[in-house]
Amino acid sequence: MKFFLIFFIILGALLESTVISFPVMLIVIVTLSTYAEENVFLWAFLAGFLLDILTLRTLGVDSLFFLASSMVVVRYKKILHPGRFLYQLAYLLIVYSLYSFIFYRQLTVPGIVSAGIFGVVLLILFERLFAFENKRKLTV
Amino acid sequence: MSVYRLSYILLGLSLLLFFLDTLGMLNFVKEPVDSVVIPVKSAVYDTWALVKGAGNVVWEYKDIKNIADQRSKLAKENEELKRKVFDLTGENAAMRHQLGAPLPPTLGFIPGNVIGKSRYLEVSVGEKDGVKKDMTVVDGTIFIGKTVNVSPLRSSIILPTDSDLKIPAKTSRGTEGTVIGEFGSSVLLDKVLQKDQLFLNDQVVTTGAGGYPPNLLIGKITHISADDVSPYKQAAIEPPLDYGREQTVFIVSSL
Numbered sequence: 001m002k003f004f005l006i007f008f009i010i011l012g013a014l015l016e017s018t019v020i021s022f023p024v025m026l027i028v029i030v031t032l033s034t035y036a037e038e039n040v041f042l043w044a045f046l047a048g049f050l051l052d053i054l055t056l057r058t059l060g061v062d063s064l065f066f067l068a069s070s071m072v073v074v075r076y077k078k079i080l081h082p083g084r085f086l087y088q089l090a091y092l093l094i095v096y097s098l099y100s101f102i103f104y105r106q107l108t109v110p111g112i113v114s115a116g117i118f119g120v121v122l123l124i125l126f127e128r129l130f131a132f133e134n135k136r137k138l139t140v
Numbered sequence: 141m142s143v144y145r146l147s148y149i150l151l152g153l154s155l156l157l158f159f160l161d162t163l164g165m166l167n168f169v170k171e172p173v174d175s176v177v178i179p180v181k182s183a184v185y186d187t188w189a190l191v192k193g194a195g196n197v198v199w200e201y202k203d204i205k206n207i208a209d210q211r212s213k214l215a216k217e218n219e220e221l222k223r224k225v226f227d228l229t230g231e232n233a234a235m236r237h238q239l240g241a242p243l244p245p246t247l248g249f250i251p252g253n254v255i256g257k258s259r260y261l262e263v264s265v266g267e268k269d270g271v272k273k274d275m276t277v278v279d280g281t282i283f284i285g286k287t288v289n290v291s292p293l294r295s296s297i298i299l300p301t302d303s304d305l306k307i308p309a310k311t312s313r314g315t316e317g318t319v320i321g322e323f324g325s326s327v328l329l330d331k332v333l334q335k336d337q338l339f340l341n342d343q344v345v346t347t348g349a350g351g352y353p354p355n356l357l358i359g360k361i362t363h364i365s366a367d368d369v370s371p372y373k374q375a376a377i378e379p380p381l382d383y384g385r386e387q388t389v390f391i392v393s394s395l
Binding site: 014015016017018019020021038040041042044045048049053054055056057058059060061063064067068070071074103104105106107108 | 155166173302
């Protein structure tokens with residue numbers, strides 16, 4: 001799982017900083033926060049740091065935003081848990097809008113729709129992956 | 141260690157990084173990092189351009205025949221224009237000699253290879269190559285943007301499609317306004333007085349104000365929207381090139 005996440009974060013950061021003008025990493029971190037409770041802050045910090053280096057932004061800016069976003073998810077776990085899909089989606093879109101406006105100076109309907117679709121895909125993917133991981137741990 | 145305690149430590153670390161970088165105290169780390177980042181980003185950007193190009197061939201297959209026809213027509217026109225340029229160059233040289241006019245000041249250029257395009261265009265030249273913040277970037281006579289972030293070996297360029305960039309501009313008929321970006325994808329000529337005239341297909345160029353060299357092409361007018369209530373009218377501008385397909389750009393180092 002760790003290797004998968006590292007690969008996912010590096011690929012996402014490279015694509016976001018080089019060819020896509022879309023906050024891929026933010027959506028990855030917010031959706032990941034729902035499932036990876038133990039190391040979520042470490043992932044958020046590392047992903048933000050990597051993105052700052054690759055995009056030439058001031059170091060620490062993305063880490064701060066990602067950490068704050070994931071802290072909200074962990075703090076309000078009862079509301080934003082995997083069973084409450086619509087709350088998760090609403091939160092994701094709010095954070096996306098804020099981030100997109102601050103860092104990309106753009107907030108469009110196609111962008112919000114894309115963020116929603118991408119978020120849903122990731123939520124499903126992480127749910128399956130973490131379920132598989134937990135099952136594997138129990139078997140061992 | 142509790143999860144929350146770790147989060148506070150990381151938040152503190154992020155804040156520390158932010159302040160140190162704002163004060164420029166982490167520049168010594170950026171140079172070795174840049175030397176690793178540049179080849180990686182360059183490879184990703186080139187691969188993406190190849191994939192994008194292959195995709196375009198499939199999508200635009202119908203247009204290829206039209207393009208081929210237009211190409212042969214343009215080649216013919218090009219030959220005629222070359223002949224005219226040859227004649228006019230000779231005439232121009234003779235006029236200069238006669239009037240004793242000084243040659244136009246030569247602009248200094250720093251060529252930079254494009255290694256990425258997200259919100260900003262990113263090039264593989266930085267402070268070490270003489271690049272500074274707020275320098276104009278061109279491709280030929282086409283305006284590309286302005287440098288915003290400069291590290292020792294890399295620079296980011298803000299494009300005309302960005303709403304943070306405001307460029308004093310005029311049309312080929314002399315109507316003045318301000319070019320601003322919209323949603324990171326389109327460009328507008330704004331702040332044009334109602335009394336001033338706008339025409340479709342007119343070219344929009346820099347005025348020379350705002351620290352930009354004059355007469356750099358920004359694009360051509362494709363749509364005009366005038367509202368009697370508003371004090372200004374607007375026009376949509378189509379840039380002459382796709383910024384995402386740029387491979388090399390030139391940073392104007394001296395005006």
